[in-house]
Amino acid sequence: MLWRVAADALVLIHLGFILFVLLGGLLLLRWPRLVWLHLPAVAWGAVVEFFHLLCPLTPWENQLRQAAGQSGYDGGFIEHYLMPLIYPAGLTPQIQLWLGGVVVLVNGAVYAWLLWRWRKRAA
Numbered sequence: 815m816l817w818r819v820a821a822d823a824l825v826l827i828h829l830g831f832i833l834f835v836l837l838g839g840l841l842l843l844r845w846p847r848l849v850w851l852h853l854p855a856v857a858w859g860a861v862v863e864f865f866h867l868l869c870p871l872t873p874w875e876n877q878l879r880q881a882a883g884q885s886g887y888d889g890g891f892i893e894h895y896l897m898p899l900i901y902p903a904g905l906t907p908q909i910q911l912w913l914g915g916v917v918v919l920v921n922g923a924v925y926a927w928l929l930w931r932w933r934k935r936a937a
Contacts (some may be wrong), residue, residue: 817882824875831871835859836917839924846928856921863914866907 834841836859838852862869879885 815882817878818884821875821878821882821884824871824878828869828871828875831855832859836920839921839928842924842928846932852921856917859917860914863910863917866910 834852835855838848838855841848842852861867
């Protein structure tokens with residue numbers, strides 16, 4: 815039971831990290847010092863998508879599930895949990911490139927707006 819709870823908690827942490835990568839730039843409006851956590855997170859998220867890497871949290875979750883007597887899964891977190899909700903046909907390399915591009919574009923727009931706002935205040 816404990817292993818299953820740990821695996822489920824890891825899924826929530828993983829999802830929270832993905833949301834932070836995608837939308838965390840908006841938190842900078844309130845807490846600008848988060849930039850030092852957000853920029854590396856965005857870089858990691860983009861690299862994972864662009865180079866089709868497996869996040870290290872996925873094998874860890876699979877190990878916890880196996881310790882709980884459950885079966886693990888193939889592929890990554892996005893393919894297993896998110897893609898069936900968004901793209902029922904499955905994840906392709908082209909879709910992964912688009913997802914990485916969305917991460918860069920959304921955060922690039924937020925950072926551009928924040929830089930404009932910070933420069934406007936400084937002037």
